[in-house]
Amino acid sequence: MSVDPLAAVHVCEDLHAWEAGGAQSPEKLAAWVDARLKTHAAALEALLAIDHPRTPENTLRLYDAVIEQLSLAGAQAGILNSVAADKAVRDQAQHEAQRIAQAGSALSLNRQVYDALAAMNIEACGPATKHYVERTLLSYRLAGVDKDEATRARIQALHEQATRLSLEFSRNIQEGAKTIMATPDELAGLPQDYVERHKPDANGEISISTDQPDMQPVMTFAASPALRERMFLAYHTRAYPANKVVLEQLLTTRQEIATILGFRSWADLATADQMMESAANVRTFLKRLDDASREGAQREHAMILNFARGRQPDLGEIDITSRGYWYEQYRRAEFDFDSQSVRPYFPYQQVEAGILATAARLFRVEFRPSKVPGWDPAVSTFEVFEGEKRVGRFYLDMHPREGKDKWFSASPVVTGVRGRYLPEAALICNFPSPTADDPGLMQYNDVVTFFHEFGHLMHAILGGHTEWAGISGFATEGDFIEVPSQMLEEFFRDEKLLQSFARHYQTGEVLPTEIIHRMKRSSAFGRADGMRQQLYYTTLSLDLHGQNPSEIDLDREIRRLYTRLLPWTWHEGNRMYSSFGHLTGYSSNYYTYAFDKVIALDFFAQFDSASLLDGDTGMRYRKSVLEQGGSKPGRQMVRDFLGRDEDFGAIMRWLNEEFDSR
Numbered sequence: 001m002s003v004d005p006l007a008a009v010h011v012c013e014d015l016h017a018w019e020a021g022g023a024q025s026p027e028k029l030a031a032w033v034d035a036r037l038k039t040h041a042a043a044l045e046a047l048l049a050i051d052h053p054r055t056p057e058n059t060l061r062l063y064d065a066v067i068e069q070l071s072l073a074g075a076q077a078g079i080l081n082s083v084a085a086d087k088a089v090r091d092q093a094q095h096e097a098q099r100i101a102q103a104g105s106a107l108s109l110n111r112q113v114y115d116a117l118a119a120m121n122i123e124a125c126g127p128a129t130k131h132y133v134e135r136t137l138l139s140y141r142l143a144g145v146d147k148d149e150a151t152r153a154r155i156q157a158l159h160e161q162a163t164r165l166s167l168e169f170s171r172n173i174q175e176g177a178k179t180i181m182a183t184p185d186e187l188a189g190l191p192q193d194y195v196e197r198h199k200p201d202a203n204g205e206i207s208i209s210t211d212q213p214d215m216q217p218v219m220t221f222a223a224s225p226a227l228r229e230r231m232f233l234a235y236h237t238r239a240y241p242a243n244k245v246v247l248e249q250l251l252t253t254r255q256e257i258a259t260i261l262g263f264r265s266w267a268d269l270a271t272a273d274q275m276m277e278s279a280a281n282v283r284t285f286l287k288r289l290d291d292a293s294r295e296g297a298q299r300e301h302a303m304i305l306n307f308a309r310g311r312q313p314d315l316g317e318i319d320i321t322s323r324g325y326w327y328e329q330y331r332r333a334e335f336d337f338d339s340q341s342v343r344p345y346f347p348y349q350q351v352e353a354g355i356l357a358t359a360a361r362l363f364r365v366e367f368r369p370s371k372v373p374g375w376d377p378a379v380s381t382f383e384v385f386e387g388e389k390r391v392g393r394f395y396l397d398m399h400p401r402e403g404k405d406k407w408f409s410a411s412p413v414v415t416g417v418r419g420r421y422l423p424e425a426a427l428i429c430n431f432p433s434p435t436a437d438d439p440g441l442m443q444y445n446d447v448v449t450f451f452h453e454f455g456h457l458m459h460a461i462l463g464g465h466t467e468w469a470g471i472s473g474f475a476t477e478g479d480f481i482e483v484p485s486q487m488l489e490e491f492f493r494d495e496k497l498l499q500s501f502a503r504h505y506q507t508g509e510v511l512p513t514e515i516i517h518r519m520k521r522s523s524a525f526g527r528a529d530g531m532r533q534q535l536y537y538t539t540l541s542l543d544l545h546g547q548n549p550s551e552i553d554l555d556r557e558i559r560r561l562y563t564r565l566l567p568w569t570w571h572e573g574n575r576m577y578s579s580f581g582h583l584t585g586y587s588s589n590y591y592t593y594a595f596d597k598v599i600a601l602d603f604f605a606q607f608d609s610a611s612l613l614d615g616d617t618g619m620r621y622r623k624s625v626l627e628q629g630g631s632k633p634g635r636q637m638v639r640d641f642l643g644r645d646e647d648f649g650a651i652m653r654w655l656n657e658e659f660d661s662r
């Protein structure tokens, strides 16, 4: 096979896997990915073949083409794996995603590429290019590229082992469903439609699975403490004991990688290229979060406990298996808010139009419906304009479909590069579908999720005009990525904004202020206690990766942390670590959510609460944060927008927002 070495830096014409037939045919998908991988390989070959002095123009340009092809192929294989109607296409897409990941992992340990990049003189480059090169070299060193060949082989083997163990851990959780039996009496308190879907068998027994739609209502509504307890134990042991062993092996493998690379612990390694920079900084952050949430959580616990003892004088303490139940009882009694009552104000089409209008005004862009087809007839396409200039495109695939996955996510489709590719991104969601006789009424939490995902989407589009693919859009540090999404979520809390699109689908009535207040009070209650749950997960994720794994007793560890951080009585037999799925992807860095929440709330506090969408704050945020993509450290973007580092003022106000003033 002969390839034109310059082909790699030509602009790719064949940008969409589905237009090449890849959404219908596994063969066509494989051929499309093949073409990307060939261009990738050609660019890599051309990069290594250069024999004159290395410059960003002759070397980084090719390296970025190497990255660009992997991102393009990876993004669309990922999307088709989630959305393709045909199982054969999804299987092929999964296979292609693994093939692309392997090419990526080989690249990350390629010593010659590292040497080529390190040989460039970047003195005269602009700050974005310098940042790109420095960050890339750092990630190479963190991967162990500068070790000798035997050591690199050992590292690669350990990484493969960690990947295998992670997959096994996830699969054990996914496939580890358990079933508990209940008597008809024990279903007291559960919603009528739930009871109707759970009929007794011939012996008069009802079987209930640990799947989310079966489990969650039991923990929230079932009046029987015995049923809640059985469900809690089944749910938290659904992957136990298998995953206890898998987790111990995974922690040991990760520690060995960290040791070879010269780090004291995996947590130190995994934070070295993040905003946090070190595990010690995570600890300092967690201490502040602990202090910020302690009093509020004690107050919330005391209120629920008093309420519950009023209802049930012999109660004693509230056990973790009853926390959700008493929360629900308390919310109903104290806030008079039923989340079902607002659904008629949130029909899907109206919400979509409202969120698009909000983002368009906030970021001074325009969204025009487009005729460009997506991967399925159900997908709608929009072009993003700034004045008369087209600056990007997005695809909305928003409703459940046979074979489509069940998650909510935002994904790049084409990584934008200035002068080469306009950014394209997609939302893959599962909101209720509008039909002839049902307008697809959404829960208010769904509307918050829509805002969240749209925040990611705007980041990909507005941040997709950088000079390099490797620093475009989402390519920030991993622990900054949930800032733009959690920032946009906050717009849901604005009454005027909400009333601009929340109208009753039958009567046209605007969502009454009185209901919004009750909804806000009800959702503000429990925030401090919820934050301490996060603190417990976060500390566990850090602690398991911060010490010698051979000394960790998982059962002792979770019990110790739990009783230190949470007021609800510990329940013996709780093995939550065995189904804590985030331990695979996030490893020690589960802190990302809480850390980004602190930043997002501080960002949001910069907007004028009297008129969120007017004024210049939206544009300032767009320019100093979103448009930067990954071309600056997150730390710098925070300082550019706030004029200082983030502080805890905004989250303190959020945690202690008035929920009891009536």
Ligand SMILES: [Zn+2]
Pocket: 452, 456, 482, 485
């Ligand atoms: Zn997110």
